[in-house]
Amino acid sequence: MSATAVAAPAVHSLWTTAAAAPIHAPKIEYAQLSPILVVLGAAVAGILVEAFVPRRARYGTQLAVTLIGLAGAFAAVVGLAATGYATTKADLAAMGSIAVDGPSLFLQGTLILVTAVGVLAIAERGLEPQSREVPHVDAFAPQAAAVPGSEDEKAAARAGWSTTEVFPLTLFALSGMLVFPAAGDLLTLFIGLEILSLPLYLMCALARRRRLLSQESAVKYFLLGAFASAFFLFGTALLYGYAGTLDLGGIAKVVTGDAAPNAALNASAHGDALLLIGGAMIVMGLLFKVGAVPFHAWTPDVYQGAPTPITGFMAAATKVAAFGALLRLLYVALPEMRWDWRPVMWGVAILTMALGAIVAVTQTDVKRMLAYSSIAHAGFLLTGVIAGNKQGVSAVLFYLAAYSFVTLGAFAVVTLVRDAGGEATHLSRWDGLGRRSPLVAVTFALFLLAFAGIPLTSGFSGKFAVFSAAAKGGAVPLVVVGVLCSAVAAFFYVRVIVRMFFAEPRADGPSVAVPSALTGTAIAVGAAATLVLGVFPQWAFDLADKASVFIR
């Protein structure tokens, strides 16, 4: 980038000015950015709907705008992939800011589908108890700014207001998630990180019931998330100081020494410390989003406190986006640093798998248990990241697609089991659920078996792919630890199944609400994806394999 800089003066100093080089206007390839642009457009349309459409018609309009936007974005992704942008025509769009290549398109497609299913669960309005004046009640606060229990709030509830802002917020979060795994430079990576995080912080605070827990989870998520993104940003600054460029490919060139010589870079010859500390801080920020162990503390609290449909969306989609970004950073910007980051990631992966699996055993709340299980799954995914080969990338892509649908389905089932206080998330309340509502219990058991990695479910295919890639990449001890942790994790999944089917139902036990077509579809899609990716995984493996080459 600075190849055109003038030769360094005798004394290099911050006060000397560089010669002005002509700057050319950027070239933007709008067609290649269309998935992101369509989602952003739908989100802006959602804001306009919020402003101009009468309150009564907002819910339907918002749902339609959101689903049409998602369908358009998915069509754009499929169109780009079909015209060869995933393989032969892959390149960097928008002056190197957005990489349009196999992993980007695969993850963007996954994210859009996941969000579409998540939106169905978010749009559910038939589960809360209803009255004649207020026929439709969703899972969100009628007026988020009002103090719970205040007159304002009661008036809003009586008027049947609902927080339809969640639809544009979801779309904004999705647009950040689409940018995140496709980012071609650190600036875009940071923008993606923030755009995906900020709406999620808000959405966590919107629960209709147990608002206190919901707001607490939002504060915790926000404070820790802001802390982590500050670390991420400091790492970005240090890497920029090391490489003199924010491009991931450019950083890789400076690491290998292929970059054009730069007087100023040569003058600051203490580069390795900048590279190591900067890389570590960026990876720290990404591991926080992933929920890997030293940075996992927010996961159980936020998963438990947030409204359950939001938890499902967040758990599934954030993980997909953050792992995509982690893969791209490690494989595109820092591949030559492999001998430095691999030992650290080994430690993180082992800790993540072990702690997630072991602490989940002690949990008594379904949402908390699923949160710790998601930590354990982050560990399994990290083994695929550590593999360091093409097979590892395709395995992680497949695992992400499989895992996200299982997670969505599981959290959608959690919204159905209810009692007078709202969702009955305490595990003791799930005793004997299989006798009272066999269909719901069997579906939940399917998701739990997929989490545990039992054959014929997508969880098995994913774990098999990740572990075999890691073994091929020379991480056999890691695979052994992974299999042991899967065994521990299987224990607590099976324990829930035993509770549901073999324990005596309690007299005052929860009832299972009959979902509307929305949540029903979400659960059905989740279950179908779990079975299809478990029984016929080959086509998805092929797809992920074709999509597993990063553009540099």
Add this chain to the structure above:
Amino acid sequence: MHLLYPVVLSALLFCTGVYGVLARRNAVLVLMAVELMLNAVNLNLVAFDVWLRDTLHAGQALTLFTVTIAAAEIGLGLAIVLLLYRRRGTSSVDRLDELADRPDPPHPDQGAGPDPDADQDADPDARPAPDATSDDQPRKAAA
């Protein structure tokens, strides 16, 4: 001026911010500490930008983005902290302890009666509004 001075200053600012996040108990002060960390990054970016004579000024561009996003972030953060303050009358992060791993379940009989946390009922007339003390019940049960 050598690059070392701004870089060391920004590292010190960043460490002050980290200390602030870890040591402050008031959520607003924690937010201020996070801002300090972000500004340390800005200083670093601008210093590197000038030092490296980046013709595209990528560092300064990122600084502008950081400033904008930090503003958005602080606005959102204050909104969330304000929500919590209105409900609880405190913005101390130490009192955010209802979501935590506990050896014994916080609500062993959850759902047997009206949940004290169920702030919002779909039918507001069916149940008296939860009073201010209802917030303390889960905490006492846990203690």
